[in-house]
Structure formats: structure tokens, C-alpha cells
Amino acid sequence: MLRKLALAAVAALTISASSALADDALFHDLGGRDGIATIVDDATANFLADPRIKATFDNTNMDRFKTNLTDQLCVVAGGPCVYKGQSMHDAHKGLHLTNADFNALVEDLQAGMDKVGVSFATQNRLLARLAPMNRDVVTK
Amino acid sequence: MRIDVLAALAAVSTSLLAIAPAFADDAPQPASSGSVIDQGMSMFDDGKLLATGGVSDLEGAGGGGLATWALTTGYGTRDGVGLDGHFTYIALPDYSLWTEGVAVGLWDRVELSYAHLTFDTEKVGAALGLGKDFEFDQDVVGAKVKIVGDAIYDQDSWLPQIAVGAQYKSTDHVDILHAVGAKSGDGTDFYVAATKLFLEESLLVDVTLRETKANQFGILGFGGDKNDSYSSEFEGSAAYLFSRDFALGGEFRTKPDNLGIAKENDAWDVFAAYFINKHVSVTLAYLNLGNIVIKDNQQGAYLSLQVGL
Ligand code: HEM
Numbered sequence: 457m458l459r460k461l462a463l464a465a466v467a468a469l470t471i472s473a474s475s476a477l478a479d480d481a482l483f484h485d486l487g488g489r490d491g492i493a494t495i496v497d498d499a500t501a502n503f504l505a506d507p508r509i510k511a512t513f514d515n516t517n518m519d520r521f522k523t524n525l526t527d528q529l530c531v532v533a534g535g536p537c538v539y540k541g542q543s544m545h546d547a548h549k550g551l552h553l554t555n556a557d558f559n560a561l562v563e564d565l566q567a568g569m570d571k572v573g574v575s576f577a578t579q580n581r582l583l584a585r586l587a588p589m590n591r592d593v594v595t596k
Numbered sequence: 597m598r599i600d601v602l603a604a605l606a607a608v609s610t611s612l613l614a615i616a617p618a619f620a621d622d623a624p625q626p627a628s629s630g631s632v633i634d635q636g637m638s639m640f641d642d643g644k645l646l647a648t649g650g651v652s653d654l655e656g657a658g659g660g661g662l663a664t665w666a667l668t669t670g671y672g673t674r675d676g677v678g679l680d681g682h683f684t685y686i687a688l689p690d691y692s693l694w695t696e697g698v699a700v701g702l703w704d705r706v707e708l709s710y711a712h713l714t715f716d717t718e719k720v721g722a723a724l725g726l727g728k729d730f731e732f733d734q735d736v737v738g739a740k741v742k743i744v745g746d747a748i749y750d751q752d753s754w755l756p757q758i759a760v761g762a763q764y765k766s767t768d769h770v771d772i773l774h775a776v777g778a779k780s781g782d783g784t785d786f787y788v789a790a791t792k793l794f795l796e797e798s799l800l801v802d803v804t805l806r807e808t809k810a811n812q813f814g815i816l817g818f819g820g821d822k823n824d825s826y827s828s829e830f831e832g833s834a835a836y837l838f839s840r841d842f843a844l845g846g847e848f849r850t851k852p853d854n855l856g857i858a859k860e861n862d863a864w865d866v867f868a869a870y871f872i873n874k875h876v877s878v879t880l881a882y883l884n885l886g887n888i889v890i891k892d893n894q895q896g897a898y899l900s901l902q903v904g905l
Contacts, residue, residue: 555673555704556643563645566840576839577798584795588752596675 482585483535485578489526492533496526499568508560512551532585544592552596562586640905641676646840647871648748648793649701651879652682652902654813655736655763656697656711659789661865661881661898662849663831665802666759666791667747668740669709670701670904671874677702680904682711686883690891692716693815697736707740707761715815720891726772732815738763740789747791747800756792756801763787765814776889777855778817779824783809798837800845805830811854812888820854827852841871861886865898877902 486492500522504510513521530537541547562583569579650667653659658669661684670678678701686693697711713734721730740761747757763785767773770781789804807826809818819825829852835845846866853860867881881898888894 554641554643554675556641556675559643559645559673576837580795580798580837584751587749587795590749 480534480536482578482581483530483533486529486533486574486582487572489530489535489537491572492529492535493522493526495565495568495572495574496522496529497568498571499565500525502564502567503561506560506564509557509564512553512557529582533582544589548593549595553594554596555590555594558590558594639672639677640679641673642671642678642874643673643676644671644678644704644874645748646874647837647843647869647877649678649680649874649904651869651877651900652680652684652697652699652709652711654684654695654711654713655738655765656682656695656699656709657738657740657761657763658699658701658707658709660802660833660835660845660847661867661879661883661900662847662863663802663804663833664740664761664763664787664789664806665804665833666740666742666745666757666789668701668704668707668742668759669699672701672704674704676704678904680902682900682902684898684900686896686898688883688885688888688894688896690720691718691888691894699738705742707738707759709736709738709740711736711738713813713815720889723890732767732769734765734767734814736763736765736814745792747793748795751793751795756790756803758788758790760788761786765810765818767814767817770817773817776816776857777821778811779819780809781817783814783818785810785814800833800835800837800843802833803830804832808852809854811852812860812885813851816855816858816889821856823852823854827854835867835869841873843869843871845869858889859887867898875904 486495500518504513524541527537527539528541531539566579649670650658650665651660653661653664655664657664658667659665670680672678681698682696684695694714695711697709699707699709701707715732717726717730719728722728738761740759742757742759745755745757766782773781785806785808787804787806789802791802793800806829808829809826811817811820829850831849833845833847835843837843847864849863851860851862863885865881865883867879869877869879871877879900883898884895886894
């Protein structure tokens, strides 16, 4: 009986350890917080060069934006970061963004991840977690 | 008619290919200024992500090749419209099939489509006493409406994008269709399509249920001596996205078996779709339609070009 319990405990520990591993797998596949910061740098350069959406950043403090976006993507990917920015709804509500704006930003982010060499499948794992934010971000 | 559409498609596609670099993935699009023309063109907001408009299926609707999907054709978002044309050629051992058509997607919700199918009986036509290369022509007018869900954005839910639609099909040579046992030269299919992108897995899945009387998609008319009521048929696709512009997949479609003179089989295909940009895509498939009238094992190549605004 005791042996069975011990076995069960080991099994449970193994499962929770592996699910903890699985939980931050995306964070690691994106290169940790440093990797994500590089992606955000490249992606932000793309946002600011993209005539479809660059005007929306006219009044934005870009350093704060990059820090907050990095922390947020880190949290979304399962990493050990703390996001100190506003909620997605509050951050975007005044911007009147459309689905076309949203997808333009996604394309620029994809280009940023391409540049760093993040595989397409890994990119999709991140985008799968960002896609539902569409409901808070797109207000037009 | 076929030649006109072909020439027009070819012209449009070469000009689009020529300007393609200007529209390449990350190349920014010119911001629209205030002129009427710019405002008109900005309806075509090109705002969807690459490949998320699907391609044009056999019957002219947005879908795969055999299956009609719940996605709205083209690249217009809910604030815009998308317009595309397609040309498809299917080479089977004993027959060939051409389809060409146009479709418009409105506000990522409503899709209207027209397709013209030409089925060439080649030598079988002579064997049946119709004459070599005897052709059946079919027009398909389709409408589709998205009811609920978003195949792309709703990644936090199991709910697929669901659309309902109808396709009115009308085939010529009704006297011959009657002679083979078909009850009518025209009919309407009704369907419910559920499509979902499993982005985490890079997998797109569609499941569609169709109420139909069509024999061989309607090319051999509607209803028959064996059965003249609607049958519930299944069609489905699964595609794995290898990159933003390339997908490989397979499809399956069941069909009614209404005619006494010839057994009708299920159809399947395996396909590769290449999205050159939001204006041009090419689909290549290996398609098996099974038995068609006196010839078994009709499997061969499927080649489709889609061009869009
Ligand atoms: C899933 C998609 C998106 C995510 C995850 C995201 C994330 C963020 C984050 C973390 C912030 C910082 C909030 C803060 O500092 O408190 C932010 C702000 C901002 N975002 Fe987004 N965003 C998304 C979509 C978009 C889109 C589509 C646009 C425009 C095309 C956009 C434009 C902006 C702008 C202009 C700001 C700064 C607002 C300000 O200055 O206060 N975002 N976003």
C-alpha cells in the first residue's frame, strides 16, 4: 500500500514537473526574455516603418512600450516576468483599431520573429495566445 | 466564353505577378489619401492574413478543392471586401473538367460566387454515341453567410467558424441527363460548414455537411431513377501550414448515388497550396473521383489558379 502511494506520488510529481516544463516551453523556444526583447525591438521597428499603422504610435513613449510589450509577451509565453502595463482593453481603447490594423501588426511581428529565426510553428504557438486579444484591441 | 475568362485571368495574373514585389508580405502598402478612387480601392483593405481567405473550390466557393469552407473568400476584413477569380483544370484518365469563376467576399461575412464548369467526355462521348469531346456545361451560383465564430481569432475556444450556404446549379443537355436517369437538370445544394484554424498546431480543419441531389456535382443532373430525394453528404479538409505561404493537406467528400446506370463513389484528394501573395495563389492536387459513368478509377491532376484584388 505504502509502495503504491509512493509510486503515485512520484508519478504525480513527474507529471507536474513535466507540465511546468511544458508551460514555459514557448518562453524558452522564443529565446527567454532576451530573445523576446530582441523580437520586440525588430517588430517595433517594423511597426514604426509600416505606413498602415505607424501613425498610431505618434504619441507613444516607445521605450515604455517596448518594455511593457516584452514583459507581456514573456508572461503570455509562460515566462517568469511581471507585466506592469495597462490591460489590453485600456491600452488600446482610444486608438479605434480595425482588424486590418491588428493583422498588419501581426505581419510586422511575424517579420520580426523571422529575422531572429523563430520557426513558423513556434511563431504560431505565440500568435495562438495573442489572437483572442483581438476582442479587446479592435474597437472599431 | 471559356477562352475569354481564361485570357482575362491570365492577363490579370501576369500583371499582378509583375507588381507582386510591391505587395510582398512585409512591403508596406501605400496609405490611402482622400481621393474618390483611393477611397474606392480602400474597400479592398487586403487586411486578412495570408492564406486565411482559402482558395476557390470546384464549385467556385471559398474552400479547399473538394470541400466548401466556412471562411469568406478573399482578403477583405469585416470592414472591407475581397474579390477573386479562379481557373481550375482537372485531367482525368478518361475525362477532363474545367472550371472558372468569380467570387466576392463582403465584410468577411457574406460570400457570393459564380462558377462555370465544363466537363469534357473525350473518347467516352464517342463510345456513348454522343460524339467525341461532347461537353456538359454547368453554372453554379452560390451564396454563403457566416453565422458564428471566427476561425482565426477564437483561439481560446473550441468553437469553429460556422457558415451556411446554398448553391444553385444548372446543367445543359437536359434530354441526355433524363436519358441517363436523372430527374432534373438543375438543383440546389444546402450546406453547413465549420472551419477552424488550430494555430497552436498550425492545422486548418473543415467539416461540412451538404444536402444535395447532385449526381457527380450536378454534371450528370439531379436526382435519379434509384433515388430522387435529398441525401446528407459529408465533406472535409485538413491542411497543415508549413509556412505562411505553403500548406499541404487532404480532403474527402461523399456523394449521392442516385443513378442506376453508374455507381458513384466518394472523392478524395491530397493537395499543396502556394500563396504567392494576397493576389495570386496556386493549388496542385492529386484527385480521385472514382467511377464516372462507364469508367472506373478516375484519378488525376488538379491544378488551380486564383487571382484576387
Ligand atoms: C495582440 C496584439 C497586441 C498586443 C499583445 C499589444 C500589446 C501592447 C502593450 C503591452 C502595450 C503597452 C501598454 C502599456 O504601456 O500600458 C500596448 C500599447 C499600445 N499598442 Fe498594442 N498590442 C496589440 C495590438 C496593437 C495594434 C494592432 C496596434 C496598432 C496598430 C497597437 C498599438 C498600440 C499603441 C499605439 C500603444 C501605446 C498606447 C499608448 O501610448 O498609451 N497595439 N500594446
